[in-house]
Each structure stands twice: as C-alpha cells, then as structure tokens.
C-alpha cells in the first residue's frame with residue numbers, strides 16, 4: 193500500500209474502537225507529512241541503536257539457550273562483546289550469535305572423500321570466544337556507523353609530521369572534538385580544512401574524524417556520487433546527515449565541497465541546488481541530545497567564500513604546502529627511503545632551498561625516484577622537484 197492508501201485507510205479511525213495502528217519505517221524522512229498529522233500516525237517513537245548495556249541484554253537473550261544447554265564456552269565474555277559491537281543493531285547482534293554458531297559447527301566436520309560429521313565432537317561442541325571473534329572479523333559489519341576501512345583508505349600513507357603546522361592542525365582537531373563532546377551550547381561544531389590541491393586535506397580530515405572515536409563516522413565524498421543527478425546527490429547528502437542525527441555523537445566529513453557542487457572555473461558554473469542543500473545542512477542543529485562534528489575540505493577557499501558557505505564554519509584550518517628544503521628532508525627522514533649516504537647528499541642540495549609542493553605530490557616524487565637505478569636516485573629526485581615544485585635558492 194502506498195502513502196495515499198494508508199492515509200485513506202486511517203481516515204476516521206476515531207470512529208473505530210479498539211484498533212491500534214502501528215507503522216514501522218527505516219526512512220522517516222520519506223513519509224508523506226500528511227500521514228503524520230494528528231488523527232493518523234501521530235505518535236512517533238524513534239528506536240535508536242542499542243547502547244552498550246542494551247547490546248549486553250540483547251546478547252544475553254540470544255545466547256540464553258546455548259548457556260542453558262551448556263554450549264557456551266567459559267571464555268565467552270558478553271560484556272567484552274557488547275563493547276566491541278558499537279553501532280550493531282539488535283538484528284545484527286542476533287546475526288553475530290548465529291555466525292559464531294556456524295563457525296563452531298564447522299569444527300566437527302571432517303572433509304575427506306565425503307563430508308562427514310564427527311558425532312562425538314558435536315556432542316562436546318561449545319561456542320567459544322574465538323568463534324565470536326572470527327564472526328566479528330569476517331562475517332558481520334554493522335550497516336550503520338563507522339567503516340574504519342574507508343577512513344584508513346584516505347590515510348593509506350600515514351600522516352608524516354614534517355612541520356609544526358601539521359601538529360597544530362591535529363591539535364586544533366582535538367580541541368574541536370572535545371568541544372563537540374563537552375559543550376552543551378554547541379551541539380554542531382564545524383571545521384573547514386583548506387589548502388592547495390594535494391596538500392593532504394582529506395587525509396588530515398580523516399585522521400581527526402578517526403581520532404574522535406565517535407560511534408558514527410561517515411565520509412560524504414564526490415567519488416561516491418559520480419554521475420548522480422543534482423537531486424540524487426542532494427538526497428544522498430541529506431541521508432548521510434539524517435543518519436548522523438540518529439547517533440549521540442557523530443562526525444561527518446564532507447570532502448572537496450567544490451566537486452560536490454560540480455564547480456567548474458570555466459564559466460564559472462556550479463549546482464545551485466546542491467549548494468542550497470549544503471548551506472541548510474551545515475547550519476541545521478542536530479536534534480536534542482545529539483551532537484555533530486562536521487569537517488569539510490576544499491581547495492577553492494575563495495570560491496567557497498563567494499558562494500556564501502564560509503559563514504557556516506566556526507573554524508577554518510589552513511594546510512600548507514611543503515615549502516622548504518628542510519621540510520622535504522623531514523619527510524625523507526620519516527619515510528627512511530634513502531640510504532644515509534644519499535640522504536647526506538640530498539641534505540647538501542636541499543638545505544636553504546625554497547619550493548612549493550603538496551605532501552601527496554611529494555610522496556609521488558619519492559616513489560618515482562625509488563624506481564631509478566641507485567646511482568641516479570638522488571639526481572632524479574632533485575630534478576623532478578625542480579620541475580614540479582620550483583626548487584629555488586632562499
């Protein structure tokens with residue numbers, strides 16, 4: 193039945209006695225407002241994800257039969273499992289228990305010419321901590337919340353502390369994380385990380401988000417919305433925010449705002465529809481009791497300013513390019529990719545030099561020069577730096 197059908201059926205329910213209509217949905221935002229007016233589905237209850245205590249209760253329920261029949265090994269600590277299952281829904285916790293059972297059931301199966309069941313072993317079979325850990329690692333990931341792998345992908349080359357500024361960026365991030373957690377007056381904390389292309393903005397945003405340890409972390413990136421229409425893109429962005437509002441503490445990273453807006457400097461052109469969506473979402477306060485840390489990144493600070501988006505951010509953090517020979521040497525030292533002799537040679541050539549290169553491009557140059565034969569490695573490194581980073585005397 194569609195929304196209109198339900199509205200028709202619930203019209204005049206006050207004339208019917210003893211009938212309670214209960215509707216359920218995962219997408220409250222997609223329900224016709226007419227259906228939610230008084231007299232229809234007027235009382236709304238949000239069932240959030242269970243907290244640690246709730247998860248413990250759910251695990252106790254789903255393992256009660258195992259315990260009763262002595263099938264749960266003594267090393268299984270449900271409190272530990274409850275702590276490890278952040279963002280799991282009740283159904284996913286049930287799935288976890290089932291997956292652990294299946295993992296245990298594989299043990300008494302003997303695979304020779306025929307698949308046989310060792311009935312003796314079945315009798316003694318117990319579901320152990322290792323079965324739960326195996327299920328957690330391989331079988332079940334929560335649909336909602338943190339996808340650590342996604343975030344790690346953005347920091348695949350680590351964060352090199354090549355200048356005090358990088359340390360300062362991370363410290364500012366920590367400050368904002370604490371503000372989000374502790375402040376009662378600012379349930380929405382917004383940061384814009386800006387810098388030239390390839391300066392490492394996305395990696396720093398991902399690092400701050402991961403260090404927050406918030407139960408809900410999501411990346412809103414243009415790469416995940418390739419070939420989306422304006423409407424589909426706005427809907428996808430809105431969905432990320434409405435999911436974030438369901439968790440007590442959330443962090444959303446909106447990467448490369450200008451690309452999300454389809455901004456092209458020739459023209460210049462951009463999607464006003466997506467811009468208006470972002471403006472509203474960047475200002476919207478999360479519901480009572482919920483807190484959101486929003487981190488956005490851009491390589492087009494001036495454009496963002498002209499579009500009137502700058503006011504949405506309480507803090508703008510600049511990520512600089514690597515601009516001194518001594519900073520390049522810091523990167524090389526931390527990567528430990530050249531021999532001592534090569535490093536000393538590079539020290540002589542790079543000290544007191546100026547340049548401008550993003551950390552992402554610098555790592556690229558390092559990788560390229562590593563492919564050259566030993567005798568040419570340092571020469572290759574310096575010549576590419578001269579070409580793309582404008583190496584010059586200070």
Ligand SMILES: Nc1ncnc2c1ncn2[C@@H]1O[C@H](COP(=O)(O)OP(=O)(O)OP(=O)(O)O)[C@@H](O)[C@H]1O
Pocket residue numbers: 346347348349350351352353354358388389390391392393394395396448491550551552555
């Ligand atoms: N101090 C650092 N800051 C940021 N990134 C670093 C740092 N040290 C090493 N990296 C690595 O450099 C790369 C930075 O790439 P990233 O995609 O974040 O750059 P970007 O500025 O967002 O690029 P783009 O302009 O294409 O959006 C990542 O692989 C990251 O692991």
